[in-house]
Amino acid sequence: MKKxxxxxxxxxxxxxxxxMALRGWGSDRHWRAIVELQMRGSPQTLExxxxxxxxxxxxxxxxxxxxxxxxxxxQRGDYFGSVxxxxxxxxxxxxxxxxxPHDEVVRAAVSGLGHRPHPDALPELLRLSTHRxxxxxxxxxxxxxxxxxxxxxEALLWLASDPDDDVRNWATFGLGSLQEADTPEIRxxxxxxxxxxxxxxxxxxxxxxxxxxxxxxxTYLAEHLDADCRVxxxxxxxxxxxxxxxxxxxxxxxxxxESEVSGYWLDRLNAAxxxxxxx
Numbered sequence: 001m002k003k004x005x006x007x008x009x010x011x012x013x014x015x016x017x018x019x020m021a022l023r024g025w026g027s028d029r030h031w032r033a034i035v036e037l038q039m040r041g042s043p044q045t046l047e048x049x050x051x052x053x054x055x056x057x058x059x060x061x062x063x064x065x066x067x068x069x070x071x072x073x074x075q076r077g078d079y080f081g082s083v084x085x086x087x088x089x090x091x092x093x094x095x096x097x098x099x100x101p102h103d104e105v106v107r108a109a110v111s112g113l114g115h116r117p118h119p120d121a122l123p124e125l126l127r128l129s130t131h132r133x134x135x136x137x138x139x140x141x142x143x144x145x146x147x148x149x150x151x152x153x154e155a156l157l158w159l160a161s162d163p164d165d166d167v168r169n170w171a172t173f174g175l176g177s178l179q180e181a182d183t184p185e186i187r188x189x190x191x192x193x194x195x196x197x198x199x200x201x202x203x204x205x206x207x208x209x210x211x212x213x214x215x216x217x218x219t220y221l222a223e224h225l226d227a228d229c230r231v232x233x234x235x236x237x238x239x240x241x242x243x244x245x246x247x248x249x250x251x252x253x254x255x256x257x258e259s260e261v262s263g264y265w266l267d268r269l270n271a272a273x274x275x276x277x278x279x
Contacts, residue, residue: 041085069112145174176208
């Protein structure tokens with residue numbers, strides 16, 4: 001059996017990890033260094049995040065907020081088990097970062113306040129939902145899914161019609177899957193996005209309608225369930241659990257060459273069949 005690759009970042013000092021993150025900004029190397037720093041929750045790492053966040057360099061400020069956004073502490077004896085560390089202290093740093101003059105630093109703050117929501121962040125997130133920078137709007141769309149307030153839902157409704165495909169995708173996911181609210185406005189937005197030019201937006205809209213047991217999702221699936229359907233369609237069928245979909249799902253299963261199908265897709269197909277048969 002092949003041994004898993006050793007994670008060398010675990011043996012690196014914080015100074016080495018900071019150097020890696022700054023020199024490879026935006027690269028996989030950059031993010032791997034940040035993840036390692038995030039997993040070293042301690043008074044020393046918290047102070048490091050504070051110091052970086054106060055730097056004159058926008059990259060250092062952004063790095064400090066990236067560390068703060070998911071700072072965690074290992075549980076003793078279990079490297080892969082961890083608990084959130086210094087929630088209130090890091091939220092304070094992230095809230096301040098929303099007012100930074102550099103877009104990349106603001107993006108880091110917005111992202112962090114999705115992982116560690118705070119009600120005081122919502123007015124700024126709403127303001128930033130119309131920002132000129134589509135990457136910043138994307139971060140806002142991701143984060144707003146974790147804010148159940150009516151104003152957050154209104155902003156997601158707006159972002160779900162954004163000209164950028166990725167922004168629409170995440171806003172549709174936030175409305176459809178993360179939010180529990182079920183209003184005529186949300187359903188109509190999801191139905192509209194089921195006709196979107198982007199296939200991921202259509203998939204998220206379908207799952208959101210199925211979550212709300214909208215009968216239009218059953219009609220849509222009855223016409224679109226076939227051997228080329230995606231996990232989105234299968235997940236929606238499972239959520240709807242409608243006997244009306246059993247025949248279409250079973251036809252897919254009967255025609256399968258299972259050796260050509262990924263395990264997860266096949267698992268979702270079987271789960272959808274079981275759910276629809278049980279009702």
